[in-house]
Amino acid sequence: MRFLPAFFLLTAAAMPAWAGGVDDPFGTDAMAPLKVSLKLAARVGEAPCATAMPVTALTPLDAVDLALCNHPQTREVWAAARAQAALVGVARAGWLPSLDGSASATRFQYDDGGAYNRRAAALTLSWLLVDFGRRSANVDNAQQLLAAAAASQDAMVQTLFLAALQGYYAALAAQAAVVSTSEAERSARESYQAADARYGVGVATPADRLQAQTAFSQATLNRIRAEGEARNALGALANALGFAAHQTVVLAELPVLSGELAFQKEIDALIAEAQARRPDLRAAEAQLKAAEASVDIARTQGRPSISLAAGPTWQNTAGVVTQGGSIGLTLNVPIFAGFDTTYRVRSAAAQVDVRAAQRDRIRNQVALDVWRAYQSLTTATQSLKTTADLVASAEQSERVALGRYKAGVGTVLDLLSAQSALASARLQRIQAQLDWNVYRATLAQAMGALDYTLLQPVAEGRQ
Structure with a gap:
């Protein structure tokens, strides 16, 4: 039959050259973003x-590596991005032909026994062949939703990154508070011993x-x-990193922050840069x-x-074989x-207004x-220097008050007040660093x- 060779030549011409294999002919895996744990700069x-x-x-x-690798939300947003990448392949498939096969077998039985x-x-x-832009719009829609999914993944990565750092710094501050309260306890013990000694010789x-x-x-x-709060902070950190709360966690010492860390930038420039880089805003733009x-x-x-339909047919009826084929265009x-x-267009146009309003809300x-x-960082930067001075003066005041009390020229109230001020100053210093x-x-x-x-390490005089 002459129709069959022509049909199969047409089918072969319609099929793309699939270098990537039939499991992913459109290369959607390459469209999907990297795994969450590899997305951030300097780690790929x-x-x-x-x-x-x-x-x-x-x-x-x-801490950040463990949080990004182990948190369920990282797997969730990456899977969502890969799912949307596959939908780009679904949209692109509309440009290719489809090939269907059918077969049937029927037995006819007559009343006289014949069959x-x-x-x-x-x-x-x-x-x-022609749809006046429907397939192009489908592909554009799928690609924009993929861009939104990738930007949403970026936003989730940064959210988890910040949460991991907050948990780490909070645990470190809780441990520093233990050291501070232990030092305050040591000073209070020394004051009590001095008061007890003075009381023993009858001069107090x-x-x-x-009071002492x-x-x-x-x-x-x-x-x-403070020790209980430090244990709770370590348990919360372990949980945020994907481990049991009782997991042993030993924190590394961070460099001591000086009071000379400068942070002065033009706020308008920062806002403009943020509006160009924020992943949630990019996601909103893609959604629009x-x-x-x-x-x-x-x-x-x-x-x-306009559609093309073509194909061969074969039929065997009571031993009589017929072959044929058809080709035609359908308008x-x-x-x-x-x-x-009409109402689908109205609904879609209203959704554009919704997405535009969401984009504007996120921009604000x-x-x-x-x-x-x-403003918070500016305040914290200024607080570092102030609390450093506060601790230094409180330490000197406590030493003077203790010396005066031991010498019998100061009161216990002066000493206890100086020690209380020192303990408060140390905790404020810890809070400022946090x-x-x-x-x-x-x-x-x-x-x-x-x-x-x-x-990366922070140099003095640089933010």
Whole structure:
């Protein structure tokens, strides 16, 4: 039959050259973003995803790696991005023909006992040739949704990055508070011993001794509470990194922050940079473009289409074999669909307005996030120097008050007040260091620039 060779030549011409194999002929795996743990700058191509607590002390970099590798949300957003990449392949498949095969076998039985068999088979090639933009709009919509999914993954990465750093710095601050309260307990013990010694030789009143003992007991209670809070902070950090709360975690010491860390940048420039880089804003922009493509899709549903159909047929009826084939063009012209297309277009256009409003809301939120983070970091930077001076003066005041009390020229109230002020100053210093580290990371996230470069050592005079 002459029709068969021509048919198969047409089918072969319609099929693309699949270098990537039939499992992914459109290369959608390459369209999908990298795994979450590899997306951030300076880490692509390095060690594989971390799943175990390091044998050395845990650094901020280790904490971020573990959080990104082990957190379920990282797997969730990556899977969602890969699913959307596959939908790009679905949209592109609309440009290719489809080939269907059919076969049937029927036995006919007559009342007089006669019977005969009929067997038939056919191949049908269907190819949509013209649809006035529907397939192009489908591909555009799918690609924009993929861009939105990739940007949403970036936003989730930065959220988890910041959460890991906040948990790490909070645990480190809790441990520093234990050291501070232990030092306050030691000073209170020394004051109590001095008051007890003075009381023993009759130069101090019982009230002095009781006040010093009360301060000592309070300092001990503060240290016990600080140790409990430190254990809770370590448990919360272990949980955030994907481990059981009782997992042993040893934190690395961070460099001591000086009070000379400068941070002065033009806030307008920061906001403009954030609006260009923030992944959630990029996701909103992509969602808006996808909604605009959906309007085109809705409009094309009311437009004509031209399709090609061709294929050979074979039939055997009671031993009589017939072969044939067909080829033809079909013009489909929608005339009236009960205003279905009209309202689909109206709905899609309304969704464009929704996405535009969401994009504008996020843009305003970006500016607010940058403003707040900038002001918080500026305050924390100034607080570092102030708390350093505060601790230095409080330490000197405590030493003077203790010396005066031992020499018999100072009161126990002066000594206890100086020790209380020193303990408060040390805790404020710890809080200032925690705030500076956290707000520095928060500003980077607000600008869409939170990555591993943030964890490089900070030089004096540089933010």
